[in-house]
Amino acid sequence: MKAKKITITSVICLFFLCMYFVSCKKTAFTTPPVDPQGDPVLPSTQYDYASKHNVNSSYATLGRVLFYDKKLSVNDGVACASCHQQQFAFANNTRFDRGFDGKFLGRNSPSIQGFRGFGNFASGDVTPTQNNQAKVLLFWDGRQSNLSDMVMNPVMNHKEMNMPGFSELNEKLKSASYYRQLFINAFGDETISQDRIALALEAFVCCLNTKTVSASNPIVNTIPTLSEVVTLEDMGKFLFHTKYNCAQCHDQQRNQNALPPGSTPVTEPQPYSTPPAPEPGKPSNAMFNIGLDQISIDKGLGNLTGAAGDVGLFKVPTLQNIAFTAPYMHDGRFATLDEVLEHYSHNIKSNVNLSPKFKDFDGSPKSLNILPAEKTAIIAFLKTLKDDDFLTSPMYSDPFKK
Ligand code: HEC
Numbered sequence: 462m463k464a465k466k467i468t469i470t471s472v473i474c475l476f477f478l479c480m481y482f483v484s485c486k487k488t489a490f491t492t493p494p495v496d497p498q499g500d501p502v503l504p505s506t507q508y509d510y511a512s513k514h515n516v517n518s519s520y521a522t523l524g525r526v527l528f529y530d531k532k533l534s535v536n537d538g539v540a541c542a543s544c545h546q547q548q549f550a551f552a553n554n555t556r557f558d559r560g561f562d563g564k565f566l567g568r569n570s571p572s573i574q575g576f577r578g579f580g581n582f583a584s585g586d587v588t589p590t591q592n593n594q595a596k597v598l599l600f601w602d603g604r605q606s607n608l609s610d611m612v613m614n615p616v617m618n619h620k621e622m623n624m625p626g627f628s629e630l631n632e633k634l635k636s637a638s639y640y641r642q643l644f645i646n647a648f649g650d651e652t653i654s655q656d657r658i659a660l661a662l663e664a665f666v667c668c669l670n671t672k673t674v675s676a677s678n679p680i681v682n683t684i685p686t687l688s689e690v691v692t693l694e695d696m697g698k699f700l701f702h703t704k705y706n707c708a709q710c711h712d713q714q715r716n717q718n719a720l721p722p723g724s725t726p727v728t729e730p731q732p733y734s735t736p737p738a739p740e741p742g743k744p745s746n747a748m749f750n751i752g753l754d755q756i757s758i759d760k761g762l763g764n765l766t767g768a769a770g771d772v773g774l775f776k777v778p779t780l781q782n783i784a785f786t787a788p789y790m791h792d793g794r795f796a797t798l799d800e801v802l803e804h805y806s807h808n809i810k811s812n813v814n815l816s817p818k819f820k821d822f823d824g825s826p827k828s829l830n831i832l833p834a835e836k837t838a839i840i841a842f843l844k845t846l847k848d849d850d851f852l853t854s855p856m857y858s859d860p861f862k863k
């Protein structure tokens with residue numbers, strides 16, 4: 462019961478954790494509350510999240526409204542979707558987003574996709590257990606690895622942020638007429654509670670899975686040999702996996718291991734996703750310093766552990782739908798994929814924690830010297846890692862859109 466309580470508050474707490482980055486200072490709100498959203502428009506027959514994502518459709522329907530509803534912020538200024546937008550694979554196209562008080566966040570809004578195995582929402586058993594929870598790295602610095610961890614310090618954070626308490630949030634949602642029926646559909650009665658809000662949001666977030674599909678590249682899940690290379694995309698995939706071995710970090714298969722033995726995945730494995738969180742005591746295969754700066758401004762993992770060797774380490778982001786999630790890196794410093802490849806090609810900086818994968822024999826930073834034609838091929842390949850349905854399907858879209 463305790464575990465359940467903890468886990469089902471996770472998504473809402475995620476929100477508060479995100480908002481923590483908006484401002485660490487107590488700030489008076491200068492903008493008056495506004496709610497330009499109106500009521501959501503929902504399909505007469507609810508979308509079938511259950512068969513597609515093995516998630517209870519009524520939870521996900523409610524979760525979708527919550528995800529897009531600015532009422533979740535203290536001054537009706539932002540929704541989850543303000544920073545996590547569908548057209549950008551639930552990332553955003555700005556370097557830093559502004560929070561509810563108009564202040565810039567310290568990190569680039571990452572895409573939300575590929576969270577799976579958090580619970581068996583379809584059967585009504587919504588309690589994530591050790592056996593059905595995937596260990597994933599959350600946030601750029603991987604400071605959360607599962608939903609239970611995620612809720613360790615939310616209340617503290619929300620106090621620091623001057624956010625209203627959950628009871629105020631419940632009252633606020635009660636005053637919006639459209640929630641009554643959504644809560645009845647999902648839970649059998651109209652009671653609005655923190656647990657229910659969190660559960661619904663979590664259900665929706667768990668639907669944000671994507672599968673790599675590619676019309677242009679017939680070789681989707683196998684790595685072509687040079688003799689099999691036909692298209693530019695194939696060539697890019699070949700280079701990605703062989704000559705430049707990007708896959709040693711951006712691995713396509715390893716995420717399957719995110720599920721503990723014996724558990725049944727609730728969705729299919731997602732290639733090119735963030736590798737799973739490491740086992741305790743084992744080195745991470747998911748967090749690296751890629752030599753963006755000589756001195757890391759944002760300490761990343763080092764902020765959490767305090768260890769000098771962790772400074773400037775960030776998680777390996779998913780490459781799913783990568784063409785839509787620009788700008789790139791934890792601080793959104795690169796506007797295009799071309800700039801990213803230019804970094805790997807010529808600009809890897811010497812940093813005390815630079816990954817050995819980017820060091821020459823004498824310890825100096827490597828220049829991969831990716832040729833222009835190779836760059837074009839790698840970018841063409843990266844652009845095949847997209848899922849049009851995910852980017853456009855009304856199932857994940859804004860119900861408040863007029
Ligand atoms: C004002 C912008 C903003 C809002 C609003 C916001 N987020 Fe975020 N979100 C971020 C940023 C920035 C990060 C990365 C923070 C970091 O790594 O330190 C993030 C990280 C995340 C992550 C981790 C993704 C990953 O792959 O590591 C999830 C999941 C998430 N947010 C879900 C939500 C949900 C659900 C809501 C609404 C309840 C929400 N966010 C509201 C900006 C926002």
Ligand code: HEC
Pocket residue numbers: 701705706707708709710711747748749750751753775776777778779783786788789790791792798801805816818819829839
């Ligand atoms: C040593 C591990 C490692 C290798 C090898 C590596 N990457 Fe990365 N990659 C990372 C990490 C870690 C990040 C995030 C760094 C940050 O934000 O500070 C990243 C970020 C990226 C991003 C931006 C993703 C986003 O959402 O912002 C792209 C694109 C990318 N890498 C492509 C490549 C390509 C192409 C190669 C091969 C030429 C490659 N990577 C090789 C670890 C690696």
